[in-house]
Amino acid sequence: MVSEKPPGTKPNIRQVAAAAGVSHMTVSRVLNDHPNIKDSTRRKVLRVIEELNYRPNGAARALATQRSQRIGVMIESAREFGPLYTLRAVEDAARAAGFGVTSVPLAEHGAFAARDAMDYLVSQGVDAVCVIAPRSSSLAALRQVSVDVPMLVVKSSGDPHYLTVGVDQQLGAELVVDHVAGLGHRDVLHLAGPLDWLDARARERAFHARSRQWGLKERPIVVGDWSADFGYDFVKSMKRKPDYTAIFAANDAMAMGLLHGFAEWGVEVPAQMSVVGFDDVPLSRHAIPPLTTVRQDFDVVGLKVVEVLTAAVRGGEVPARTTVGVEVVVRESSAPVGGVAL
Structure with missing residues (x-):
């Protein structure tokens, strides 16, 4: 005792x-x-x-x-769901591991902004740096900045310059296509996010590749801006009811805007149109109808980020790339063609 x-x-x-x-x-x-x-x-x-x-x-x-027990985080677009929840998950995992987090926003002004952000983190004596910069242009700017501590970028694909941890975006889009095609849909529209965003581009490419494997009708994508307003305005701008029977929206916000627009127009979801999102935001289960979507586990992403960086700080062996799996959460917004929700 x-x-x-x-x-x-x-x-x-x-x-x-x-x-x-x-x-x-x-x-x-x-x-x-x-x-x-x-x-x-x-x-x-x-x-x-x-x-x-x-x-x-x-x-x-x-x-x-001779360590500060602190991880520096450079974050861009912190108001968007994915980057914001990734930051929170990293903060929670770091706290559990006995590390603090110093975060700094990454401005949209190229290499000088990236260098300023990095200089600030280095001045705080951080042991490692995590970059949550979802746009390809931001990563291009970061490659002009060097630092003498372990550095990790949150993205799904590997990178020759950095450690990476990210959700398997390709698998998520493939699972969506498998889901709607399995319900009998052969004409599916993809409402993409901004294609400078790494996740949006990965989802768009995987959607097209999987659609070809299923023999789905090829049609041009629509590029959105991640907002529910865009999904709503897209529906309201239609001149006639569409020929396609399902829409895969690249995030839940745009998907819920679609649901709102179709409800006002009198297009029944899912009887006349299936809608699938991506993210599984907390409100998606309360949409009308509740939204079928792809669940990203940001808590696991944060845990893996901290595990990799703390191991690197201690000089241990770390994987160059870590991928976190996804799953489709099937709710009432998707159904067989002309059918009812499963």
């Missing part, structure tokens, strides 16, 4: 060491994931840390390890 500490005092590392019957250096090695510690000793020290509610002094740890 660990002795109780006096009320109002915080335990220190030497008290933890005394209670565990080890040296304070052993406690320090356990806290810093040193490999040369017996499992039984590690478990004993961690149990005492939990019982004493010991919290390491961040400044002391930084001095001892």
